[in-house]
Amino acid sequence: MKKRILVVDDEKNLRILYKEELKEDGYDVQVADSAETAFKILDKQEFDAIVLDVQMPGMNGLEAMGHMLHKNRKQAIILNTAYSQFKDDFESWSADAYVVKSSDLSELKEKLRELVG
Amino acid sequence: MNNSDFKILVCDSNSRVLSRLRRILSEDKFNVWTSSDPGEILRICESGNFDLLILDITIYAQLKNQGFSIDSEDMRAAPVIIMTTNEDFPLAIEAIEDGAIDFLDKPIKVKRLLITIKNTLLHSSKLKQMRIDQDELTTLKELYEAIINGIDYGIVVLDQHLRIESINEHQKRKLRSVHATVAGTHCYRYFYDRNTICDDCKIKEVFLNRTPVKYSIVNKAVGGLNYYLEVEAFPLFDKKGDVTRVVQLIKDVTERVRLEKELLEKKEYLESLVSHAPVGIFTADNSGFIRTANPTFADLLGADSSEAVIGLNVLESEEFTKEGLDAEFSLVLSQGKHLDLPSVHCNSRWGKEWICGLRCVPLKGGEGEITGLIATVVDVTEKWKLEENYRKRITELTIFKAVGELLQSTIALSDIFAIGLIGVTAGKGLGFNRAFLLRYDRRNNTLIGETAIGPSDTAEAGQIWTELYEKDLSLEDIFRNYVQNADERDAQVKEVVKGLKIPITWDEGFLHDVLFDNIPKYINNASKSEDADQRLIAQVLDSDSYAVAPLISRGKTEGVIIADNLITSKDITAEDLNRLSIISNQLGAAIENSQLLQNLEEKIGDLRQAYLDLKENRDLLLRAERLSVVGEVAASVAHEIRNPLTSIGGFTRAVLRDLDKNEKFKTNRRFLSIILEEVKRLERIVNDILGFVKPVTSRFENRDLSQVVEQTFSMMAGEIDENSIIITRDYEENLSAVWIDEDQIRQVFLNLFRNALHAMKGGGMLSVITKMDNDTVKLYISDTGVGIPEEHKNKLFTAFFTTKSTGSGLGLTVSSQIIRNHGGKIEVESQEGEGTTFIITLPLSTQEDRYEETNSSRGRREKSPHSL
8 A cells, every 4th residue: 555645835846746756656635725724634535745846825734734743643734944044943843754845855755754654 | 720621601590691701701711601492401400511500580480490409319420509689588488497608699790790600600610629529438348348248257346345346247247156246245255245355465565565376266156166266456556656446357267177087087097997908008209218107117128117017119129129019119209100019918917928919009299290109018928828728729621621521532551541640740731740540460560561651851841841832732732742742752761661660569558558459559768768669660661759649440450650750850749740640540540431431342342233234124124025925916926827827738638548548649739748848847947936936835745855855856756767867875873853834845956856857967966964953953955066156145046037938937935935834944055066065954753842743633634834
């Protein structure tokens, strides 16, 4: 059974990149363009990991993570952001991993392997 | 008198009578008028222009009916003769009664007519004369009465029995007497209310001696007041030459007597004032002879009484000439000068010195001519001495004040010394001749001459003091002059002062007292003194009298002022010393101020440096502020760039991966690889920027620094080989662990090593040395590269500064930020052309650090970094 991963990012091209790259690695990947969309998807399905952008229009990633953890504590949450500084925020500590965005997805992939296999 | 001088008016209704009478009277040369008209007659009568009227009785009757009367005022001048007939007799009687002089019976007989006319005219002229005489008498009587009653004298006429015969109005009304006036009253009763004649009766004397007598009477007035009468009694002689009456002329002199009395009293009062006055007063005549003098003046002159000084001459007598006052008095007498000499120094009195205040004004006669002089003389010796004392005190205080003010205007010691010494010596100052300032050399226990002021000899002194006096220079002027000509002046005393070296050899004595017990001292006849110090100073100064006062600053004796009177040879007094020590106290305080101020200036210098440092720090802070703004902008830009970069790089990698399998797209693969490299470079820049703005969370651990260095070397192995770099290491043994974020420190080493490599393009040596230094570890990273130009050193750690074409300009900024976050510092030493050494100092791990490590949980390894 393929591990299911939800990627939430407001950047369309990044959504395509993550979907392609993670599929390549053998994951079942779904994408959402905002936290709100992600909630709708999460209402219907469960995922093994959620890759969450922090800086998004509407609800930001940190807030969204709060809601998600409230609903389902089993899924892994990886914060994926251009801002390294969110690492310093207490809120981000509840994330399972924190990845600084890079064109080299190896770190993200590594964390995913650590967390979901 | 001729008949023709008489005008006769004849009136009758019968013209024949008229012409007959005219003819008769004209023959006798009378001036005749005739008239028969009663109206005309009345008009002529009113004019009165005739001497006789001959009137017919019938016309008289007619006229009388018309109101005419002979006795009337109009007719008085001329007598009237009535011509009548027998039948008219009663009417004729009436006319006589009415004032007619005579009457003539008709027919008129010539002889009878002429006689009657003559008698009438004669009678008439006598009557006229009598009337005139009587009028004159009446006038005279009135005049005399007016005189007698009008004059201010009482007049009483006495008969031989001393009874009052008559008395004038003035006597009756104005001169009151005890007794009512009754003619026939005896004069003694009238005047004195006596019943018998007075013992010293003056009137009797007049009767006997027949000569006037003057005497005075004091009478009790009704109100009880005395009033004074002056009486002159004259004899009145009858035709035989006997004295029948005496007239008393009485004058009331009460007011005059009263005034005279007052005047007398005033005079006596004034005289007693003058003679008892505490002021000497005298008058002299216009030849200078003293005419009057009060006892005080006599006393002042040393004479026994006023009489003894009267007769002295203010122009000639020794008492005045000796003091030079004769010339002054001469001016008073010759020119009317007013003298006001407040302090004349006199020797006259008992050969003793005293000071006299003299005022003198000329005395003038009725026509303004100078008749003499009057002068007052006061002994003002005590007052003068007191004033002199005040003057002295004021002068002194003025000097002290001037010295004080001058001293405040400077902190230069040489000026302070000069001001003090000028204060001591200047004519306006305390008036010592010379003043020397000696500093106390504590180490050698010696007084050493510092500076001096004073003339070298009498001639120079005279010249200088005259100049000072004439120019009336203030202390400040003198000081300014002195400063301008400091080098030329006082050469001789300066020479003396150079030679002044007085060792303090005695544990007691003169100088010891001055220096260590702060007691100012003075000495006269020093060369004969038993005290060696005193003799020594006398010898050096060549002066037998001098005063010494200590200069005390901050409680320590810094030196002494010595002042002497070499030129004037005046003895020095306790007062002089007192004044000298006041100046020396002022000087001491000024020296203290000067020292304090100098200290203060040093402190101000320190503070200024501290301020500059602070300002620099503030500039640094400001720069950091600016950086944070720049950083924020950069960060948001970086963020915006990162997302597209991520997708560009990501897709490039994906495409490359796919192309790897296909040899056909070799060229495309190379191009894509280039794109990927460039993306990586951009991502590095973005990372640097974001890292600089907010470094990634530190993970602190106790680490061995040398290990981190080695790891970095191995990471860079390729680059190091490529650039032919030799690595040398010198790690301190047993180097303690350092509490660091390994990743960050590695980043620092990477940056520094890359810079080193960049500086050694043609190869070189990179050496790393670690050293323990107290509780820090020092890391020296040296290269043999081109070095850093001096002008770049300051900007080295500034953000965005770079000399590399490919650098972000953030490497060193981030590095220094990381080291600072570790509580350390980074410094650079560089020699252009020889190489650069970066020195990193990091604190060694503390107990707390180790505790922190053992307690940190796996999930919470992060520790907040030091904020930027």
